[in-house]
Amino acid sequence: MNLQTIKVLSILLVASTYSIAQITKSEKDSIYIQQVEDHKEPDKVFHAEPLYIDLIRDLGARKGEKEWNIGLGLTDNLKFDAYEALIEYEWAPIDRLGLEVELPFTFYAPQSGIVKDSIPSNSLNSIKVATQWSFFVSEPLATSMAIGYINEFELSDFRNFGSPYVKGNLYNPFFVAAKRWGNNFHTLIYTGPMIEQNFNSNKFHTTYDINTSFHYMITGTRNFIGIEFNKTVDNKVFDLTIRPQMRLGIADNFLIGIVAGIPVVKQNERLSSFVRLIWEPKHRHK
Numbered sequence: 001m002n003l004q005t006i007k008v009l010s011i012l013l014v015a016s017t018y019s020i021a022q023i024t025k026s027e028k029d030s031i032y033i034q035q036v037e038d039h040k041e042p043d044k045v046f047h048a049e050p051l052y053i054d055l056i057r058d059l060g061a062r063k064g065e066k067e068w069n070i071g072l073g074l075t076d077n078l079k080f081d082a083y084e085a086l087i088e089y090e091w092a093p094i095d096r097l098g099l100e101v102e103l104p105f106t107f108y109a110p111q112s113g114i115v116k117d118s119i120p121s122n123s124l125n126s127i128k129v130a131t132q133w134s135f136f137v138s139e140p141l142a143t144s145m146a147i148g149y150i151n152e153f154e155l156s157d158f159r160n161f162g163s164p165y166v167k168g169n170l171y172n173p174f175f176v177a178a179k180r181w182g183n184n185f186h187t188l189i190y191t192g193p194m195i196e197q198n199f200n201s202n203k204f205h206t207t208y209d210i211n212t213s214f215h216y217m218i219t220g221t222r223n224f225i226g227i228e229f230n231k232t233v234d235n236k237v238f239d240l241t242i243r244p245q246m247r248l249g250i251a252d253n254f255l256i257g258i259v260a261g262i263p264v265v266k267q268n269e270r271l272s273s274f275v276r277l278i279w280e281p282k283h284r285h286k
Contacts, residue, residue: 042060042062042095042137043060043137043138043139044058044059044060044062044137044139045059045060045138045139045142045143045144045178045180046180047059047144047178047180047186047188048180048186048188048213048215048224048226048247049178049188050190050211050213050228050245051228051243051245051247051257051258051259051276052228052230052245052259052261052274053209053211053213053230054069054088054276055098055132055146055176055190056090056098056099056100056130056131056132056148056150057090057097057098057099057100057132058092059134059137059144059146059176059178060134060137060144061092061096061097061132061134062092062095063093063094063095065092065280066089066090066091066280066281067089067090067091067279067281068087068088068278068279068280069086069087069088069089069278070085070086070087070276070277071085071086071087071088071274071275071276071277072084072085072274072275073085073259073272073273074272074273074274075261075269075270075272076269076270077111077270078111078270079110079111079114080109080110080111080114080119081108081111082106083106083108083109084104084106084274085104085105085107086102086103086104086105087102088100088101088103088128089102096134096135097131097132097133097134098132098133098148099129099131099132100128100129100130100131100132101128101129102128102129102130103127103128104124104125104126104128105122105123105124105125106120106122106123106125107122108120108121108122121157121158121160122157122158122159123155123156123157123158124155125152126152126153126170127152127153127155128150128151128152128153129150129151130148130149130150131149132148132176133146133147133148134146135147141179142180142181143177143179144176144178144179145175145176145177146175146176146177147173147174148173148174148175149171149172149174150170150172150174151170151171151172152169152170152172153169154166154167154168154169154170154196155167164199164200166199167198168198168199168200169196169197169199170194170195171195171197172192172193172194172195173192173193174190174191174192174209175190175191175192176190183217183219184216184217184218184219185214185215185216185217186213186214186216186217186224186226187212187214187215188212188213188215189210189211189212190209190211190213191209191211192208192209193206193207193208193209194206194207194208207232207233208232208233208234209230209232210231210232210233211229211230211231212228212229212231213226213228213229214227215227221249222247222249222255223246223247223248223249224246224247225244225245225246226244226245226246227243227244228242228243228245228259229241229243230243238265239263239265240264240265241261241263241264241269241272242262242264243259243262243274244259244262245258245259246258253279253280253281253282254279255277255278256278257277257278258273258274258275259273259274259275260272260273261273261274
């Protein structure tokens with residue numbers, strides 16, 4: 001092999017190596033998005049979903065998908081600290097349909113100088129069942145929409161448990177719309193009424209939630225940083241909590257979400273924090 005041939009081969013090798021190294025961030029994102037969206041049928045759009053107001057299942061859920069969540073939170077109130085804990089399981093029995101069962105707990109600790117009997121009692125708040133159907137999924141528009149329904153059988157707190165066991169019911173139909181802008185930016189709106197029925201008085205109380213979120217997905221990963229705006233209208237009283245957040249992938253099917261809560265229009269609530277552990281068991285592909 002003469003010297004000229006060696007030079008040509010060396011140049012080609014360097015050029016090809018440089019070309020591979022020059023894969024842009026945009027191309028990395030495109031490759032990752034294609035792995036999620038084009039892996040199998042039916043169509044599915046890759047969205048960043050909020051961590052505090054969690055969806056029932058991914059928008060455009062595919063049959064066989066499933067996920068376990070464990071949530072831990074702390075809210076600082078004027079008279080007591082409230083500790084949240086939840087465990088939930090969500091799955092897709094068929095394409096586009098998500099189901100969920102959740103058990104949310106709250107435990108209370110009085111602030112210094114506050115009598116324990118004057119604060120709420122610890123409780124298993126409810127038995128929560130929910131469903132969500134993605135009726136619109138468009139990969140060309142990078143947009144998904146869904147409707148759903150959450151039903152919560154509200155339980156008496158531990159201090160009064162058994163008298164009665166179920167004290168009321170919460171009816172919560174909702175609508176979700178999400179869009180990805182380019183490869184990295186994601187927006188989502190989740191909204192609907194919450195209608196609470198007290199079985200003892202048979203009275204109904206209605207509030208309305210409007211939750212919006214904005215996220216930036218880190219290139220080529222499922223990690224993101226973002227913010228939720230959780231807004232509630234209750235008898236013309238407006239409450240807003242801002243929740244900056246981040247999600248980190250610890251393993252291929254295990255993620256952790258970290259959320260801070262900053263109340264803007266709440267009189268008795270101060271700062272809060274919330275951590276969500278997300279495990280996605282592997283499922284068979286079509």
